[in-house]
Amino acid sequence: MTDPTSEGTTTVAAVHPHRVLVLNSGSSSVKYQLLDMRDHSRLATGLVERIGEETSRLTHTLQPGSGAEPRTRTGRIADHDEALKAAAGELAADGFGLDSPELTAIGHRVVHGGLRFTEPTVITDEVLTEIERLVPVAPLHNPANITGIRTARALRPDLPQVAVFDTAFHTTMPESAARYAIDVETADAHRIRRYGFHGTSHAYVSRRTAELLGRPPQDINVIVLHLGNGASASAVAGGRCVDTSMGLTPLEGLVMGTRSGDIDPAVVFHLERVAGMSTDEIDVLLNRKSGLVGLCGDNDMREIRRRVDEGDERAALAFDIYIHRLKKYIGAYSAVLGRVDAVVFTAGVGENSAPVREAAIAGLAELGPVVDGDLNAVHSREPRLISPDHARVAVAVVPTDEELEIADQTFALVGEGDPLVGEVDN
Ligand SMILES: Nc1ncnc2c1ncn2[C@@H]1O[C@H](COP(=O)(O)OP(=O)(O)O)[C@@H](O)[C@H]1O
Numbered sequence: 001m002t003d004p005t006s007e008g009t010t011t012v013a014a015v016h017p018h019r020v021l022v023l024n025s026g027s028s029s030v031k032y033q034l035l036d037m038r039d040h041s042r043l044a045t046g047l048v049e050r051i052g053e054e055t056s057r058l059t060h061t062l063q064p065g066s067g068a069e070p071r072t073r074t075g076r077i078a079d080h081d082e083a084l085k086a087a088a089g090e091l092a093a094d095g096f097g098l099d100s101p102e103l104t105a106i107g108h109r110v111v112h113g114g115l116r117f118t119e120p121t122v123i124t125d126e127v128l129t130e131i132e133r134l135v136p137v138a139p140l141h142n143p144a145n146i147t148g149i150r151t152a153r154a155l156r157p158d159l160p161q162v163a164v165f166d167t168a169f170h171t172t173m174p175e176s177a178a179r180y181a182i183d184v185e186t187a188d189a190h191r192i193r194r195y196g197f198h199g200t201s202h203a204y205v206s207r208r209t210a211e212l213l214g215r216p217p218q219d220i221n222v223i224v225l226h227l228g229n230g231a232s233a234s235a236v237a238g239g240r241c242v243d244t245s246m247g248l249t250p251l252e253g254l255v256m257g258t259r260s261g262d263i264d265p266a267v268v269f270h271l272e273r274v275a276g277m278s279t280d281e282i283d284v285l286l287n288r289k290s291g292l293v294g295l296c297g298d299n300d301m302r303e304i305r306r307r308v309d310e311g312d313e314r315a316a317l318a319f320d321i322y323i324h325r326l327k328k329y330i331g332a333y334s335a336v337l338g339r340v341d342a343v344v345f346t347a348g349v350g351e352n353s354a355p356v357r358e359a360a361i362a363g364l365a366e367l368g369p370v371v372d373g374d375l376n377a378v379h380s381r382e383p384r385l386i387s388p389d390h391a392r393v394a395v396a397v398v399p400t401d402e403e404l405e406i407a408d409q410t411f412a413l414v415g416e417g418d419p420l421v422g423e424v425d426n
């Protein structure tokens with residue numbers, strides 16, 4: 001009810017700030033979401049793609065899911081600073097300017113947190129310096145994250161900014177999984193070890209899988225396959241990560257869109273000594289010109305499947321190499337875990353590519369996982385099982401939501417009071 005003595009149309013009791021803006025700055029894109037933490041609803045979401053190219057595009061959606069048409073802007077967006085300012089402009093046009101008193105905090109995805117950051121952390125100058133120190137071990141990612149943080153701080157210097165690290169979930173890995181078998185003194189002097197990435201996604205998806213199975217997370221063992229442009233697998237026992245496929249940097253492990261994943265490290269010496277390539281050239285080769293794009297010229301799984309269906313042999317070989325590596329990790333993590341309750345697919349490829357899921361699980365019935373063709377063919381945004389009831393190991397598709405997880409962790413750290421009290425009455 002409206003207070004009859006008030007002059008305006010709105011009576012506002014002391015409203016706790018209840019909104020969190022999440023920024024996920026990638027090497028050539030920025031994803032953002034503004035969330036209302038009272039009900040986890042999305043007030044606005046957006047994506048700035050192809051930053052630095054002539055064909056940059058910003059897509060902004062107000063209240064996604066409400067049927068509202070996205071607004072699109074095309075034309076060069078030079079860098080991440082410009083991208084974020086453009087995003088802030090779109091938010092302001094919808095009445096969600098960064099100056100809003102209802103904004104509680106900004107949560108940033110930060111890819112590498114090294115040994116120090118094992119929890120979400122309020123960003124200070126000192127924390128930012130430490131994130132900068134980690135650039136050499138996340139060259140595609142940490143620089144973009146840092147620009148996002150700097151721009152956001154400049155736009156709202158008074159607002160808490162929180163870093164949520166991709167590496168944090170993996171800090172529970174035992175030394176046997178986290179250490180490389182190289183000289184211990186050299187490794188320790190340079191903090192060379194396996195850190196693992198996509199941890200926010202692996203944590204969220206493994207928890208949601210427990211809900212889907214109707215069992216407490218501490219009772220189940222799952223293999224999570226996060227297959228996006230970057231891709232990683234993890235073995236999660238009782239809610240804790242015990243192994244993951246990415247290592248010192250996000251280059252190790254699975255075949256990815258543009259990254260090689262596992263190779264014999266001697267390939268690097270060979271490229272230097274025999275092919276005469278510099279360290280920087282090899283870095284670019286393995287991080288940006290390898291994986292699916294290196295194998296067949298395309299890194300988008302939709303395009304690769306289209307080519308496979310047309311009989312393109314290079315695309316078929318790229319697909320087979322991708323699947324072979326995935327299978328090896330499913331087998332390896334079945335052995336690491338001893339007992340597996342579910343194999344779970346997530347991220348762009350995992351959520352959308354039925355052929356990848358089918359091929360990755362094909363032939364594994366003796367190990368336990370089996371895919372039902374009809375269930376696998378269903379398109380849905382909901383977590384779901386794609387294995388038949390009799391399968392000893394469930395196979396599931398569980399859409400990831402890194403932004404929601406980052407918002408939750410950010411709000412838990414700096415949100416004041418209960419977001420459910422202090423509702424606006426208007
Ligand atoms: N319908 C689809 N079928 C197959 N693959 C898809 C589909 N939609 C997206 N993808 C794949 O997902 C990838 C992007 O995944 P995403 O998790 O969004 O990656 P990132 O967060 O690393 O940018 C695309 O490169 C593409 O290969």
Ligand SMILES: CC(=O)OP(=O)(O)O
Pocket residue numbers: 026111141166197198228229230231250
């Ligand atoms: C760590 C990593 O590989 O991230 P992305 O998949 O966003 O590139």
Ligand SMILES: [Mg+2]
Pocket residue numbers: 228229230347
């Ligand atoms: Mg991603």
